[in-house]
Structure formats: structure tokens, C-alpha cells
Amino acid sequence: MSYLKHIVITFAFLIFGWNTSNAQNQQSEFWNNVRYGGGIGLNFGNGFFTGTIAPSAIYEFNDQFALGMGLNATFNNQRDVFKTTVLGGSAIGLYNIIPELQLSAEFEQLNVSRRYDIRVDLPNDNYWSPALFLGAGFRNGNVIFGMRYNVLHDDEKSIYIDPWVPFVRFFF
Secondary structure, three states: OHHHHHHHHHHHHHHHHHHHHHHHHHHHHHHHOEEEEEEEEEEEEOOEEEEEEEEEEEEEOOOOEEEEEEEEEEEEEEOOOEEEEEEEEEEEEEEEEEOOEEEEEEEEEEEEEEEEOOOOOOOOEEEEEEEEEEEEEEEEOOEEEEEEEEOOOOOOOOOOOOOEEEEEEEEO
8 A cells, every 4th residue: 555655646746747847848938939128218308308118028929920018108298388198008919021021010009198287278188099000110130120100190189290100129
């Protein structure tokens, strides 16, 4: 009976160890395909300030195709005129036609909260601004330079002044 007990315990440890090792390898392989990136922006002058932080992460399924998500936090301030806070996220798909040429599709949903100074006769705003960008870029290592077009651009509500938006992406 003691011999059978040792065999069962040994077998249980072998299976548990193999499953744990296998799960760790799968988890390790997953994280080896995740790339992190994003952007930081600052703009200021003559009573105006804008600051943006936009982290992102993608999962590379293979050398051609990747999917990911990003966050965006932006603060704008025009002294004595308005203050704007923009918060939101995005989902992105990337396709490399060749290693140097990348196509992208990105859906972005931003909440815009704009508060006007009491001296400005405009009501405060709080609304959602969706954007669907289709773009193309030149890829050199971890950096992609390109142009994207917002097919949902609305002159009244889009946070971007123009539907054409240049971009620089970094993924490490």
C-alpha cells in the first residue's frame, strides 16, 4: 500500500509540475509578443498649454498582423478662455504589407469636458468624440511615421481640427 501511495503522489507531482511548466511557457510566449509604446505631447506659448500622455500596447500575432489598445489623457488650457480635459481609449489593428510599410485602422472614443471662463459667453461642453482612423506609415525598426484619416470627422465636435492627422508611433 505504501508503494502505491508513493507512485500516486509522484505521478500527481509530475502532472502538476508539467502543467505549471506548460502554463508558464504559454504565458511567457504571450508576453514575448506584446509590444508597448505610446506618445507624450507638450505644447505651450502665450497663455496656452496642452499636455498629452497616451500609452498603448499591441499583441503581434505574426510579422504582419497586430492588435492592441491605447489610453489617452489630454489637458488644454487657454488662459481666461477655456480648460479642456480629454480622456478615452482606442483599439488598433496593424498590418505590415512589407516590413517597411504598415497599414492601420484605429477606433478612438474620447470624452471631452470643456469649461469656459465666465467672461466667455459660451456654455460648458461635455460630450463623446468618436474617431475611426485609416492610415499608412513607413516603418523603420520600432518607429512608424505616417498619416491617418478620420472617416468620422465632424467639424463641430471632433477634437482634431482636421480629418488628416500625421502620426509617429513607437513600440518596444
